[in-house]
Amino acid sequence: MQAEQTTNQEPTEHITLFAEPIHQYGSFTVTNSLLTSWIAVLVIIILALALRSKLKTVPGKLQNLFEMILEGALGMCDQVTNDRRLSMKIFPIAITVFFFILVSNWLGIMPLGGFGIVERGAEGLTFVPFLRGATADINTTLALATMAVIGANVFGVVSIGIWKTFNKYVNLKVLGGIFTKIRHEPTIIIVAPITFFVGLIEIVGEFAKIASLSFRLFGNVFAGEVLLASMAALVAYLVPIPFLFLELLVGVIQALIFSILLVVYFTIAASDHDSEHEEHTEARAEHELSSPSPL
Numbered sequence: 001m002q003a004e005q006t007t008n009q010e011p012t013e014h015i016t017l018f019a020e021p022i023h024q025y026g027s028f029t030v031t032n033s034l035l036t037s038w039i040a041v042l043v044i045i046i047l048a049l050a051l052r053s054k055l056k057t058v059p060g061k062l063q064n065l066f067e068m069i070l071e072g073a074l075g076m077c078d079q080v081t082n083d084r085r086l087s088m089k090i091f092p093i094a095i096t097v098f099f100f101i102l103v104s105n106w107l108g109i110m111p112l113g114g115f116g117i118v119e120r121g122a123e124g125l126t127f128v129p130f131l132r133g134a135t136a137d138i139n140t141t142l143a144l145a146t147m148a149v150i151g152a153n154v155f156g157v158v159s160i161g162i163w164k165t166f167n168k169y170v171n172l173k174v175l176g177g178i179f180t181k182i183r184h185e186p187t188i189i190i191v192a193p194i195t196f197f198v199g200l201i202e203i204v205g206e207f208a209k210i211a212s213l214s215f216r217l218f219g220n221v222f223a224g225e226v227l228l229a230s231m232a233a234l235v236a237y238l239v240p241i242p243f244l245f246l247e248l249l250v251g252v253i254q255a256l257i258f259s260i261l262l263v264v265y266f267t268i269a270a271s272d273h274d275s276e277h278e279e280h281t282e283a284r285a286e287h288e289l290s291s292p293s294p295l
Helices: 002-008 032-053 061-081 084-108 138-160 162-169 172-181 188-234 240-270 273-290
Strands: 021-025 028-031 116-121 124-129
Touching: 028 032, 032 061, 032 084, 032 138, 061 084, 061 240, 084 138, 084 188, 084 240, 138 162, 138 188, 138 240, 162 172, 162 188, 172 188, 188 240
Parallel strands: none
Antiparallel strands: 021 028, 116 124
């Protein structure tokens, strides 16, 4: 009797915080989120090659659609950088990350039915889907966030030099300025240590950026999967459809937010605050010299 109950038991699907393994190659584990990320990359490559092979002077409908998307995205990037040359350097990275996150999010919520494997565990039979949103795995979002922050600092080194990038965090220049400027600016003995300490706080801020980017993306995508699964469990037909379209919109928004923040971090890393300060000081001095004396 007990054997019949075990045989007739239907598998249940449990949403876990971690990605679920679906195959094992020696010591290498393939999870459903990893498989989704591979498929997302494959989809982007195939779409890019297809568009490249059919580029025309007079664009067709698909080419025209992507040209509109790229022009709008580049214009949005210009609003952040205020420099088209800088935008052209950052834009390829930002738009690639955008499409990867977008396709990953959408693949994770596709209603693919019973495509998966059934595993037997302590709680009985469990259904594990082949596809799960890659960004619903904290490992993926953590890798993307780390890439964005480290990439921004590397971009800063290439743009303004390693010394200026280093001084953003460990500002030795401002400490050295105490001995050369103390006669003309006595307040520097107070300002310089504060500026140096603020630079050290920036190091902590870089780690905070990684945590913020990764957990924001992971939390929103994972919450969407839980919402869809809960609605499907309560009412299997029609009711989950509006929530499915909502999650499609959320996928676009989350990909856009991550990409815009990436552009912001790259722009900040490429800006030379010292030269901006010097230009502001020179402009103020010129204005004071050119303005008539009240006497």
